[in-house]
Amino acid sequence: MKKHKSEINERFVEYFRENFFADKPEELEKFLESLTKPLPKTIRVNTTRISVEDFKARAMRNNWTLTPTNNPTVFRIDRTEIKIPLGHTLEHLLGYFYIQELSASMSVHYLAERTSENLDFRVQNSVSSFTVPPRTAHSGTHFSHESLR
Numbered sequence: 001m002k003k004h005k006s007e008i009n010e011r012f013v014e015y016f017r018e019n020f021f022a023d024k025p026e027e028l029e030k031f032l033e034s035l036t037k038p039l040p041k042t043i044r045v046n047t048t049r050i051s052v053e054d055f056k057a058r059a060m061r062n063n064w065t066l067t068p069t070n071n072p073t074v075f076r077i078d079r080t081e082i083k084i085p086l087g088h089t090l091e092h093l094l095g096y097f098y099i100q101e102l103s104a105s106m107s108v109h110y111l112a113e114r115t116s117e118n119l120d121f122r123v124q125n126s127v128s129s130f131t132v133p134p135r136t137a138h139s140g141t142h143f144s145h146e147s148l149r
Helices: 010-019 025-034 052-061 102-112 127-135
Strands: 042-045 064-068 074-079 097-099 119-122 141-144
Touching: 010 025, 042 102, 052 064
Parallel strands: 119 141
Antiparallel strands: 042 074, 042 097, 064 074
16 A cells, blocks of 8 residues: 555554455545545535525636535635635625535535424534524524533
8 A cells, every 4th residue: 555645544544444445445545545635625605695696696707616516505616816815805705605615514405405304403603503594494493502611
């Protein structure tokens, strides 16, 4: 097995080799290689502020390339001209989108598909606390708790 750019803990590698890739060394290699690649930059459109279609139009005017994901409000974003950091753009300051990894947005996406069964606990008050109720048509039960320090 070749050495990867990042130092991956050997116990981690062994665990995955034994439990998931026992007879598939090529797939294990692909998996480990994928861990060394940076995550794509993704954003989630704040549909309480702007529609997805209106956001796409603004992105096009800014020469941003949006690539759809399996979540209809989350896109991979590529910007050819980076004069201003993404978090300092007018659209971000207006609250039209959040910079969010795709995996972080998926719980809200999948909860919205099961509105009659929602029971959602949040350990801390976060953006998701504001996005879950509208996406689930304000049905189900949502708890948010922010601990005191």
